[in-house]
Amino acid sequence: MLETVFNTRAMEFMPQLAEPAVRLHLLVVDADAAVRSACAEIAASLGYAVESTGDLAQARSLLRGHTADILLVNLPAGSNEGLEMVSEVKLLYPETSVIAMTATGSVNAAVEAMRCGASDYLTKPFAMDELSTVLDRAAQNHSTDTATRQLRERLRLSEGLGSMIGRSAEMEKIYRILSKVAQSTHPVLILGESGTGKELVARTIHAYGPNGEKPFLPVDCGSIVPTLIESELFGYVRGAFTGANRSKDGLLVSAEGGTVFLDEIGELSLDLQAKLLRALQEKEVRPVGATHRVPIKARIVAATNRDLAAMVEKGSFRKDLFYRLNVVNLRLPSLRDRREDIPLLAAHFLDRISREHNRKYTLSDEALRTMMRHDWPGNVRELENAIERACAMSSGPLLQLGDLPTQLQQKGLEARRAAVATGDGLAAAVAPELKTLADLEREAILGAIRTLNGDKLQAAKLLGIGKTTLYRKLKEYGIADPLREE
Ligand SMILES: Nc1ncnc2c1ncn2[C@@H]1O[C@H](COP(=O)(O)OP(=O)(O)OP(=O)(O)O)[C@@H](O)[C@H]1O
Ligand SMILES: [Mg+2]
Secondary structure (H helix, E strand, O other): OHHHHOOHHHHHOOOOOOOOOOOOEEEEEOOOHHHHHHHHHHHHHOOOEEEEEOOHHHHHHHHHHOOOOEEEEEOOOOOOHHHHHHHHHHHHOOOOEEEEEEOOOOHHHHHHHHHOOOOEEEEOOOOHHHHHHHHHHHHHHHHHHHHHHHHHHHHHHHOEEOOEEOOOHHHHHHHHHHHHHHHOOOOEEEEOOOOOOHHHHHHHHHHHOOOOOOOEEEEEOOOOOHHHHHHHHHEEOOOOOOOOOOOEEOHHHHOOOOEEEEEOHHHOOHHHHHHHHHHHHHOEEOOEOOOOOEEOOOEEEEEEOOOHHHHHHHOOOOHHHHHHHOOEEEEOOOHHHHHHHHHHHHHHHHHHHHHHHOOOOEEOHHHHHHHHHOOOOOHHHHHHHHHHHHHHHOOOOEEOHHHOOHHHHHHHHHHHHHHHHHOOHHHHHHHHHOOOHHHHHHHHHHHHHHHOOOOHHHHHHHHOOOHHHHHHHHHHOOOOOOOOOO
16 A cells, blocks of 8 residues: 555655755645655655645645646546536646556546646655656646747747747737737638738647647648549548549548648639538538538638638629628738738748858848848748849859849849939948949959959950950959959
């Protein structure tokens, strides 16, 4: 029995464990006073702050006063009280890790406890090191959970939410709706221009939702042929069509409670719209070629850059399906309507590429100013591509106007010209990036000689100057060996 396992001699030889940095609170609930005090004593010697009680009502009041990090609760045979306590604690204090203690042989009770949310169990009688192992495990899970929560919180407060970047009022509004809708499993419709982050939002809703660990399954309704969409979504049975050698579950079934992301939903044919509506209403589907129906368990998140309401007006999108998908909608702002997020997004992409290339890239002031003025019809995706391109084009770690896509370069040059014409402060700011005529002449001479593999006579002809002039210029610019010059 327990007393023999927890003898004082064993206690004396217990290794000295370093105390956890933060003392975790443990609540022991067991009507058996001997078990209770033995567990409490061992846990205290392991560094936990322990409270114990034999009475469930008192346990509840202790939990109300001070939430426990770990609850060690006995499941008395022949009563449901212990299990009820487990469910109740997981509902009221989801962050508390629960360990259930059961009598020998009552594996069912342990399984039931795990189903109710317990993370571990001990079968009586157990040895001291079994107790210390499960406590250790619970403590570790607890600290990982806390760290993850803190990280999420920090991310939310600093740059954005999860992997979403942006601190503009428009994005803050999106985060508020997003963190609310993530908690439910209602359908969500995400609207927004191309590249505004619709898929990223869908993934974030899924990741922050109650089934974040379950699959996230995207289906691109715009690029897959309708017959394939149907068999992808609803599944098929063997022999349903040529090549169907075996039955296959549809994504709405294999999501197992996760999320099916219907991207470009505006492209779905009217026939499939009708089938999808029926599936959502009846919560079951008929696989292609089957006569039976299969229950589905999946959250639907849909996205489109088309104006669905206008499509409903025109009759190309079913009104009833629109209403069903549009229970909650999120309209993502275009990048030009949240320009203040451009530097943050740019820094985020630069960081990522710098890590990948093992080289620290930064944007010149002029390049960033030009980016702030651009309208970004392709939104965040266009910005991401522009930065990737600039990193690939640039010769050094500082990305200049000349490294940006042509359209942006032109905008930047226009701004330069306007600044020079009006003689405002901007001209001074961009001056370091303007080349002098002498620089250009030196580059032209070097370029010509190199192209002609060192033939100075031909180079002079190409440049439209005499041979003597060329030699004079080379001397003037201090170029001894044109092929080796920087
Ligand atoms: N707020 C954001 N923070 C960080 N990255 C973002 C953000 N919004 C979008 N992105 C990035 O921009 C790119 C485009 O995003 P996404 O694919 O989600 O857009 P989309 O609206 O689905 O575009 P499309 O309509 O073209 O399919 C992705 O690489 C995504 O990670
Ligand atoms: Mg997309």
